[in-house]
Amino acid sequence: MKREIQSFLSMGGLMVGALLAGAIASEAAEPAAGSGLPVLRVKRAFFEKTLETELKVSVRGQAAGAVIARSEWVEYPTELPAPAPDASTGPVLADFRDFKACNELANPEAVKLCFNVMPDVSSVGLNAKEMALEGLQSVLPSGCKAESARLSRIARDDDQFTVSYTLEQPGCEAEVTLSVRSL
Numbered sequence: 001m002k003r004e005i006q007s008f009l010s011m012g013g014l015m016v017g018a019l020l021a022g023a024i025a026s027e028a029a030e031p032a033a034g035s036g037l038p039v040l041r042v043k044r045a046f047f048e049k050t051l052e053t054e055l056k057v058s059v060r061g062q063a064a065g066a067v068i069a070r071s072e073w074v075e076y077p078t079e080l081p082a083p084a085p086d087a088s089t090g091p092v093l094a095d096f097r098d099f100k101a102c103n104e105l106a107n108p109e110a111v112k113l114c115f116n117v118m119p120d121v122s123s124v125g126l127n128a129k130e131m132a133l134e135g136l137q138s139v140l141p142s143g144c145k146a147e148s149a150r151l152s153r154i155a156r157d158d159d160q161f162t163v164s165y166t167l168e169q170p171g172c173e174a175e176v177t178l179s180v181r182s183l
Helices: 002-027 044-048
Strands: 040-042 051-059 063-074 100-104 111-116 124-125 130-135 150-157 159-169 171-183
Touching: 040 044, 040 171, 051 100, 130 159
Parallel strands: none
Antiparallel strands: 040 124, 051 063, 051 171, 063 100, 100 111, 111 130, 150 159, 159 171
């Protein structure tokens, strides 16, 4: 009997250890393939709270400018075609088409951090594939082209996430950082 208890406890310890290792690995920030940036996600529930966004633009040779403004989560209708029933699949029971949603700043209004939202997933990705900074040209000095911006840094904690975009082109070396915080 004692041997069975020891065997059970050691097996339980292995299982707990494996579960803990799995949990730690799932929270670890592993680099995204080819980008060198960690893979981070933000729960969609984060955007249901009151949001405040700090937008900071730093251009080499100029003083950095920063704006802190309230922001709002806005979901747009999908642009994908509706699912259609056919003879092989039968009637459509659910509609899981991706759609666009943006964290829109109150000031400057043109700047939006937009995400590709998958309705059956409870989070959005902080990565170049699932996220885009729109309206960037409106806050850049002349000579800087928003098209050259690339995602260079991401970070997240429980009540805030930060994304930075770097612009490196002749006549314009700049960094644009958005920090979105739930209040």
